[in-house]
Amino acid sequence: MLARKLYYLRQVMKNQWIKKKELGKLQDAMLRRLILHSYKNVPFYRKLWDAHSVNISKIKTAEDLDKLPIVTKQDVLKNRNSMIAVNYRKTHEIGNFTTRATSGTSGNPVEVIFDERANDYLEAVYLRGLLAAGYRPWTPLVYYWWTNFESRIYNRFGLMNKVRIPCSLTEDDQLKMLQNKNTGYIYYYGGILHSIAQKMLHLGINIDAQMVVTHAELVTNRMRKTISKAFGVEPFDQYGTTEFNRLAWQCEQRENYHVDADSIALELSDDNTAIVTGMANYILPLIRYDMGDVLEISGEGCPCGRTLPTIKNICGRKEDVIKLKSGKAFAASVIADEIAKFKDVYKFSAIYNGNNRFYIKLAPFTGHENLEEAMEKSLTGRLKEDVKVRIKILDEIAKSKRGKRKLVSVEIP
Ligand SMILES: [Zn+2]
Numbered sequence: 178m179l180a181r182k183l184y185y186l187r188q189v190m191k192n193q194w195i196k197k198k199e200l201g202k203l204q205d206a207m208l209r210r211l212i213l214h215s216y217k218n219v220p221f222y223r224k225l226w227d228a229h230s231v232n233i234s235k236i237k238t239a240e241d242l243d244k245l246p247i248v249t250k251q252d253v254l255k256n257r258n259s260m261i262a263v264n265y266r267k268t269h270e271i272g273n274f275t276t277r278a279t280s281g282t283s284g285n286p287v288e289v290i291f292d293e294r295a296n297d298y299l300e301a302v303y304l305r306g307l308l309a310a311g312y313r314p315w316t317p318l319v320y321y322w323w324t325n326f327e328s329r330i331y332n333r334f335g336l337m338n339k340v341r342i343p344c345s346l347t348e349d350d351q352l353k354m355l356q357n358k359n360t361g362y363i364y365y366y367g368g369i370l371h372s373i374a375q376k377m378l379h380l381g382i383n384i385d386a387q388m389v390v391t392h393a394e395l396v397t398n399r400m401r402k403t404i405s406k407a408f409g410v411e412p413f414d415q416y417g418t419t420e421f422n423r424l425a426w427q428c429e430q431r432e433n434y435h436v437d438a439d440s441i442a443l444e445l446s447d448d449n450t451a452i453v454t455g456m457a458n459y460i461l462p463l464i465r466y467d468m469g470d471v472l473e474i475s476g477e478g479c480p481c482g483r484t485l486p487t488i489k490n491i492c493g494r495k496e497d498v499i500k501l502k503s504g505k506a507f508a509a510s511v512i513a514d515e516i517a518k519f520k521d522v523y524k525f526s527a528i529y530n531g532n533n534r535f536y537i538k539l540a541p542f543t544g545h546e547n548l549e550e551a552m553e554k555s556l557t558g559r560l561k562e563d564v565k566v567r568i569k570i571l572d573e574i575a576k577s578k579r580g581k582r583k584l585v586s587v588e589i590p
Contacts, residue, residue, distance in 0.1 A: 344580025
């Protein structure tokens with residue numbers, strides 16, 4: 178509903194500037210309402226919390242959330258039916274909801290559904306992050322995506338139009354499309370856009386962009402710099418997931434990511450992974466859901482003056498943390514950042530085989546005579562521990578169906 182979306186947009190645009198205390202109160206109230214609703218109407222949570230002897234009346238603020246058990250993707254796969262709120266059964270039966278399924282790259286795909294009110298709210302939150310990056314809804318947005326877009330009413334009025342670049346295309350073909358687009362607004366997967374930027378710099382091509390937003394894939398400082406050089410503007414990175422839509426985004430400072438604290442409650446587990454509660458969705462609530470993404474918390478405020486809390490970095494998946502022989506551990510982002518410094522590398526996908534051994538699939542531009550040695554030296558220096566690198570030269574490195582290419586993963590034989 179367009180009117181409701183606009184109403185929510187006005188609300189969330191205000192929320193980013195309200196006093197910290199007020200924001201805290203707002204979040205606590207949203208949480209409290211969600212928890213009461215879930216205990217009353219969602220059989221899964223009632224059973225789970227009763228089994229853990231949780232006293233619901235004691236969950237009053239975000240700090241109390243850790244009294245509730247963590248919910249995993251496996252839990253959702255197994256219990257999806259009993260996670261649908263009984264007071265939304267009718268809505269469910271008539272199909273009045275929005276469905277989104279995760280890609281399944283980290284296990285089986287999870288299908289989440291959003292009630293229409295939640296969907297409107299989440300779209301407003303999503304738009305807030307884009308607006309902070311300088312996006313103006315009357316300018317079409319180049320959008321790298323895996324499926325066609327549904328046409329919306331506001332598209333007919335020339336608002337929020339998208340120009341799709343299909344994920345199935347190679348980076349070479351995507352670059353050709355990008356060169357032919359006459360809009361300067363680009364919304365792209367970070368890793369793929371980095372490959373394109375490497376190619377542009379290699380060939381001496383520049384594309385003048387007005388705004389570049391990256392999302393959906395790991396993007397490190399070095400990768401950001403390369404993208405910035407190729408497109409002439411510093412990119413804004415955003416953190417979103419299928420389960421919750423937008424979670425955090427960089428403002429004009431690009432120092433930190435602002436967390437959408439009026440949409441989600443974010444906690445960090447002992448191994449620094451994101452535990453997320455989506456406060457807007459009532460048809461299938463996800464409460465203390467283990468997102469599996471490793472985050473670096475900043476705890477600092479942001480010079481922009483927004484009161485939304487901040488995180489410093491999104492560092493990759495929990496299962497892709499590299500554990501060296503010495504016991505030292507590194508997030509996937511550290512490895513990706515080190516490989517991204519090589520200008521001859523067009524595309525890459527690094528696999529850690531354990532025992533300090535890396536196997537790196539590479540699609541380089543020119544010769545690769547010294548790359549293996551150079552990367553070994555470079556990674557050894559960065560990790561401060563001897564590592565072995567073996568590279569395999571390929572013409573193409575496969576992407577997933579949804580157009581992602583995993584930059585770093587762990588496969589212990
Ligand atoms: Zn800021």
